[in-house]
Amino acid sequence: MSNNSNGQRVIVVGTRQSALALTQTGQVIDELKRISEQEGLGYTFEIRKIVTKGDRILDVTLSKVGGKGLFVKEIEQALLDGEIDIAVHSMKDMPFQLQEGLMNGATPRRVNPLDCLVTKEGGDLDSLPQGARVGTSSLRRSSQLKNRRPDLQLESIRGNIDSRIRKLETEGFDAVVLAAAGLSRMGWEDRISALIPEDVCIPAVGQGALGIECRENDEQIRELLSLLNDRETEITVRAERSFLGTLNGGCQVPIGAYATIVSEEADGPLLELTGMVGSPDGETLLKEIKRGKDPEKLGKEVAESLIASGADRILAEIGG
Numbered sequence: 001m002s003n004n005s006n007g008q009r010v011i012v013v014g015t016r017q018s019a020l021a022l023t024q025t026g027q028v029i030d031e032l033k034r035i036s037e038q039e040g041l042g043y044t045f046e047i048r049k050i051v052t053k054g055d056r057i058l059d060v061t062l063s064k065v066g067g068k069g070l071f072v073k074e075i076e077q078a079l080l081d082g083e084i085d086i087a088v089h090s091m092k093d094m095p096f097q098l099q100e101g102l103m104n105g106a107t108p109r110r111v112n113p114l115d116c117l118v119t120k121e122g123g124d125l126d127s128l129p130q131g132a133r134v135g136t137s138s139l140r141r142s143s144q145l146k147n148r149r150p151d152l153q154l155e156s157i158r159g160n161i162d163s164r165i166r167k168l169e170t171e172g173f174d175a176v177v178l179a180a181a182g183l184s185r186m187g188w189e190d191r192i193s194a195l196i197p198e199d200v201c202i203p204a205v206g207q208g209a210l211g212i213e214c215r216e217n218d219e220q221i222r223e224l225l226s227l228l229n230d231r232e233t234e235i236t237v238r239a240e241r242s243f244l245g246t247l248n249g250g251c252q253v254p255i256g257a258y259a260t261i262v263s264e265e266a267d268g269p270l271l272e273l274t275g276m277v278g279s280p281d282g283e284t285l286l287k288e289i290k291r292g293k294d295p296e297k298l299g300k301e302v303a304e305s306l307i308a309s310g311a312d313r314i315l316a317e318i319g320g
């Protein structure tokens with residue numbers, strides 16, 4: 001912990017170097033500054049950029065290297081070493097199990113959770129030409145798009161959001177699939193040709209949400225972060241993550257989940273969770289919808305019910 005010349009605590013915020021990571025970290029810092037001023041806490045903030053293993057090997061197929069949480073390991077180490085005090089993650093890139101001594105201190109309000117198409121000609125999924133070439137490296141996206149449009153040619157595309165959009169032009173794709181959240185955080189909503197509704201493509205667990213990691217024993221930070229937490233987002237994402245944890249899925253398997261709050265009742269909010277497991281070719285798409293109050297229990301129930309319908313066999317075939 002360090003203080004500035006006025007004796008105020010300087011909070012060091014770690015981030016990856018991608019444009020999206022820098023942008024969303026900056027947005028979180030702006031929010032924390034506002035809260036800190038409002039509450040008279042007098043904190044100041046500093047950004048520390050960290051190059052992760054995931055950033056260094058972007059050109060290699062990540063699934064081959066096989067690390068869950070490839071982007072997160074070095075950032076967690078910096079937290080444990082006290083080099084940084086908080087780290088902003090895209091929730092969908094946050095590992096299921098955080099390292100001992102670390103915790104998710106806040107889940108801020110989620111933005112649009114849906115996937116979207118950025119197409120060359122404008123227009124939505126149904127208006128893409130027969131056999132159109134669509135770029136995505138997510139099995140979850142290709143499985144569901146194939147299921148809806150078996151004629152599409154799904155091709156792998158890697159890199160940050162900006163380079164994927166560039167590849168739409170330079171590599172002759174008709175469309176690329178991206179998370180709407182990333183584009184809107186970057187201020188590039190005007191690039192979104194069409195949102196892909198959740199009945200076509202169930203988003204990734206936690207998509208559109210952020211997680212803010214901190215040390216468990218840092219009371220000051222925990223208190224500050226608690227003011228940024230959004231209860232609805234927190235519990236819906238907890239249900240989705242419990243689903244993923246029960247299926248033991250990493251990011252390279254066609255698994256999706258999306259939870260919403262359907263009603264507020266006297267004893268707490270009622271959640272609805274849709275879980276999805278698909279085969280990579282899109283021929284099999286298993287979905288299950290359930291409602292419940294306890295997010296962890298609901299996630300587990302949806303996962304178990306999908307396992308009973310054969311999800312375990314699909315996942316075993318992929319080797320996920």
Ligand SMILES: NCc1[nH]cc(CCC(=O)O)c1CC(=O)O
Pocket residue numbers: 090091092093161177178179180181182206207208209
């Ligand atoms: N897998 C990369 C990634 N991680 C988080 C986002 C942005 C969306 C979000 O915060 O959920 C993206 C880009 C994308 O999937 O298009």
